[in-house]
Amino acid sequence: MAQPEVIVLGLGGVGSAALHHVASRGKRVLGIDRFPDGHDRGSSHGQTRVIRQAYFEHPDYVPLLREAYRWWHRLEATVDERLFHQVGLLQVGSPEGVVISGVRQAAQTHGVEIEELDADAIRPRFPGVAVGADDVGLFEPQAGYLMVERCVHAHLRAARQAGAQTLTDRQAVGWESTPTGVVVRTDGGETFCADRLILAPGAWAGDLLGDLGVQLRVLRKHLHWYAVDDSAYQQANGFSTFMFEVPEGIFYGFPAFDSLGLKVAEHTGGERIDDPLNVSRSPDPEDDRRVRDFLDCYLPYVGTERTRHATCLYTMSPDEHFLLDRHPRDERVAFAAGLSGHGFKFASVLGQALADLAIDGGSELPIDFLSLRRFQDRSAVNV
């Protein structure tokens, strides 16, 4: 390949999408990752990810989500594969909780369709769910799940079809600006030069973006699959993805659609880790207990046989919102970092935003609220 115009560093959920967007614009692009396609060492593995639009985290994400939906559908058409399953999402909790109040606010602000369900309406519609008399439910019919590894493979496949080149099993040890471009060095002693650079390093942002001055915390998280005998939890019988805000925390999961059964995890909590390369992949007894207690209380007919366990990494920004911007040291470098455990559903549109920022120097997407400026303006947040 002649010298690339753009290098994309990190080919996980976000980087694979950026690679596709850049290649689709006819640019010579090289993608680099230290692991093979669709690997399980970062943050984009474990079969499924929830996708939804009535976004309790902040209403400003909703326009981006609409664009993300459009790109996921286009990707499905490009690779001729189903990646998104629109099974809906049941969200349950107290009306005053962050989830229910945030979903209502986002839905009202942006006209996202949600159905209000009180406890008496939840029980007959979701017979496998136990709720308290004061709980409310909000059902979002447009929500569902993405097949996470398949999405990464699909973006990489589509990118290569559009002319992208990739190098895996290569660790980038650093990047530098030169007057004519940006240089990336690898652990194999190679040097790659390009006009522009996109950084999507996930849990390794501390290595490549440490000079931003924003502290990113990496958390170890667990995913659990349980066998289900009860037909109430089967996708085929109308069970949907779910998210519960209960006094113990926020728990979420997916309906049973294969022999692994129902998948469940806790969104809150997580164990801080220092080195994303050295993470125990074993279950954690305390996490096991919390998830089991949640199931026993709210999904009480789920069996006790765990069919699979996986660990995965969240990279938390100080305010738990994404960082998406051009690098203050070199405006030819764009980055996405600190996706804070809720970024995968956006990967398709983050790829567009990163291509815009790197190639055009700005984006028409409404991404200002995710810029680095919010930390630079509030030095108290910088550490």
Ligand SMILES: Cc1cc2nc3c(=O)[nH]c(=O)nc-3n(C[C@H](O)[C@H](O)[C@H](O)COP(=O)(O)OP(=O)(O)OC[C@H]3O[C@@H](n4cnc5c(N)ncnc54)[C@H](O)[C@@H]3O)c2cc1C
């Ligand atoms: C358990 C769990 C559940 C989640 N659930 C949801 C959900 O339901 N919905 C949702 O929207 N989001 C969810 N998320 C969050 C979402 O999955 C992540 O935000 C997203 O996958 C992060 O993508 P990424 O591209 O930033 O990171 P990754 O996919 O990890 O990609 C980073 C890539 O960079 C590479 N890399 C880093 N440094 C270097 C280097 N120096 N040299 C070469 N390569 C390098 C890595 O090898 C890796 O491939 C969940 C996350 C976890 C862990």
